[in-house]
Amino acid sequence: MPYTADKPVPPPSSDDLRRRIPGWGADLDPADRPAVPRERFDPGATGAHWELPEQQPQTGPRERSIEHGRLPPVFGTSVPLKGLSGAIRGLAYRRYSEGRAAHWLLLLAADRVDVLESAARSVATPRPDNPITQTGILSEPRRHGWSSRVGRGRADTGHHLIDPVIVGLPWAAAGGAAYAAIRMLRRVVGS
Template identity: 60%
Template sequence: MPYTADDRPPRRTSEELRAQIPGWGVDLDPTDRPSYPKERRDLETGAHWDFPERQPEHAPRERSIEHRFLTPVFGTAQPLHGVSGMIRRKAYQYGEDKTYRWLMLLGADRVDAVGSHMRSLVTLRPDNPLTETGVRSEFTANGWSSRVGQKRYDVRHHWMDPILVGGPWALAAGAAVLGGVKARRALRD
């Protein structure tokens, strides 16, 4: 039988709740609450404002559609850029309760990570997967013994960690070798 609004039980009074639930209503009196002094509005705070001065917005910022405006202060160090920025801008057009919004933001993070790896491959100092992913610490800092026999829950996914961490690097190296072989063949012909 489906639930309807008419099926709701009648609301219980404070006295009924206090009789049935031990300790119910102990914080109804504001002066009995431990946080009461923090909730008072008549104390002097020393602030010279009720609402802080707003930081100027020089470029359009991403913001949730649930909020009227940005927070008074916001970060500008990492502006949205490239494909990941386009994905993030699109994600912010949806409400915070939508799963696809958060999946799009996660996807944008992955796109940004792949872009960073690709940019590092064309620089003079590319990323070093052995030192920057923690693989070396598995052999030098007790990595294996800290997981085996410890009843840790994350042991279940350890088999896929080398694939997720090393897989993109192996694919990039394979693509580079394949590209080099094809380029050499093209130069011979």
């Protein structure tokens, strides 16, 4: 029977559904449900010997949403808060609820600032990142980059003009900052 907006009269019985649809109602009997032991609270059966695990010590700044009274007992982070981007992330978590757009916009801004900080850090190292080889721009003419994008109905064709700006702008900004710093240093040392 196809699905329609009308309610079937009378509704099919459980036995009828079980006959027509293989496997229908397989979890109606709690004895057949594999999750039933987990649905019962029985600490003696699981071997749990605590109400809440011991709290992990907090060694550095850690973001915590204002909706939560405390951090979970065990936590970690793939990106510890650092620099200006860390301060922006901290502000987002300290001041705004996760239900507010300002919270997420600040986190997005912190990500962009982190990209600039990383580019600046890279320029300051003995072996800075190489944007020419690491962005894959050299593969564009070698691997049919343009022909794989045009005329194929791709949704990302609007990005083609702005992608070089997004990728190149942090490098140009870092290079400009380095040039300005060297120029200022020469003026200070020269005078």
